[in-house]
Amino acid sequence: MKFILSILAMFTGLFLTAQTNTYEISFDNAVHHEAVVEATFPDLTSDTVEFRMSRTSPGRYALHEFAKNVYGFEATDSKGNTLTVTRPNPYAWHVSGHDGTINIKYILFANRGGGTYSQVDETHAHLNIPATFMFSPELSERKLEVTFNVREDLDWKVATQLPKVSENTYSAPNLYYFMDSPTEISNYMLRSFKVDGKTINLALHHNGTEAEADTYFEKVKKVVLAEKEVYGELPEFDYGNYTFLACYIPNASGDGMEHRNSTILTSTRSLADGGMERNIGTVSHEFFHAWNVERIRPKTLEPFDFEEANMSGALWFAEGFTSYYTGLILCRAGLESPKEYVEGLAGTFNYVWNSPARQFFNPIEMSFQAPFVDAATSVDPVNRENMFISYYSYGSVLGLALDLSLREKALNLDDYMKLVWEKYGKTEIPYTIQNLHDALNEYAGKSFGDNFFNSYIYKSNMPDYKALMDSVGVILEQLEASPYFGAYVSMGADDSGYAVRRNTSIGSPAYEAGLDNGDIILSINDKPVTTGQSFEDYLAQLNLGEPVEVKFSRYGIEKTTEMVLTPSPDYTFSLMEDKEAKPSKKMLKQRKEWLKVE
Known part of the structure; x- marks a missing residue:
């Protein structure tokens, strides 16, 4: 009986192995932002198999057309014979003539280090999976294994939510989990702590010190624990781990992108140059998503397309x-x-x-x-x-x-x-x-x-925000009477006037006067434009509520219009005690319960 069970186990193992798609990615030409991806898809039954690059990415809601960065595509069978490849649309490759196995190989150009795209250079391989790996829709339920051929000469190591198989090989139970598993490969610093039996990791790729990493991780801990208090518990993270994949380097792009058991955090700000305070907000936002959007999930995002x-x-x-x-x-x-x-x-x-x-x-x-x-x-x-x-x-x-x-x-x-x-x-x-x-x-x-x-x-x-803010001892009041224009304006290229840089806001003085994006304001009431003077300071010379004459240029033609400046519609929020007002005990109690501070 044991012999029969062993034979069954062997054949079951062989079947499962045959049903596993395998990927391998290498970075020999990282200096030119290239990666080479190879993949094997065995035990195929369809005569023609479609391979695609994703057009979307988990955590984003728009199309990104990742296929545009793929070239040098090749397909062979198990014996190395070249297979027929056709292109039915811009996002797919149809491969036919195989012998049950298809091997594919292609070059990926990747040079944007954020949450949506991938970046490969000699500082790291920062991989958003949908932007990196092709897939076959009909094989989406198969198990996958991926081997990251790290650059040992650059001291790279792998950080990912994917479970490790061996050394630099990792697995995913299906395509969706794979696509939802960003990976950072670099000489990062690792910090970890345990909460209720779960491990929270920070894989920090930055050009700073170990001491800075320690200080920043203390802030990360405080965020994790404060957010846990909102829900009363942490989610059940797969494999018991959650990992912050943080890249704070000059060649990154500012971003944050949540995933089921990890999140991408990127910024050009170093911890030593303002990032210690300014980057932590992204940590707060993305970790809150571990509950709200990753598990408390809109039906309209399921299944993710x-x-x-x-x-x-x-x-x-x-x-x-x-x-x-x-x-x-x-x-x-x-x-x-x-x-x-x-x-x-x-x-x-x-x-x-x-x-x-x-x-x-x-x-x-x-x-x-x-x-x-x-x-x-x-x-x-x-x-x-x-x-x-x-x-x-x-x-x-x-x-x-x-x-x-x-x-x-x-x-x-x-x-x-x-x-x-x-x-x-x-x-x-x-x-x-x-x-x-x-x-x-x-x-x-x-x-x-x-x-x-x-x-x-x-x-x-x-809602009635004034009354709501008053309930917690906060004064909401309109700004002091300063002129309101209705669009972003800054000095033009030749310092001859102020350029309207955006569409004017409906109902604003500029909109009602017929001013539009691209116009150059030459003068208002014949007051000369001074080099280096902000537009706000220029407007401050004028009286509110009175008609003024605006000379401006549009498409090189000088025009004139009339405008009435109004007070700014913006509001400020202030603690009552900072405005020499005394909040009641009830207000202070409400504020304390709201902010959870003394």
């Missing part, structure tokens, strides 16, 4: 509420003072509050815009200034409003997030917007939940 962009109306929650917690967590973790946090709310608030785009789209419809704005590229001019609000920002200010509104009922957003986590995160049941609505009704009552969703999610009304 590697061939087309998923459209989701839930990004105001998935990204926006995560953005609300980004700064709040830094305050709770003691990495930012209450004063810094509260005053820092103004930028996002003013962007959303003053945007004319709310007349066109609500938060759900703003989320629908993601395939056009999420690092998507186009060459034609667009009118984003007037018709789009980032779902990150829109959701963030709504998260603030919901949190403070709930606190007036002796409830809070943390506990609502816990409820959503229990229902849809731990269970990994993808949610709908109606599910979020129902959960808020369950947590805070039907009247409260219906009012929030009907007013601010299905419509684009705005």
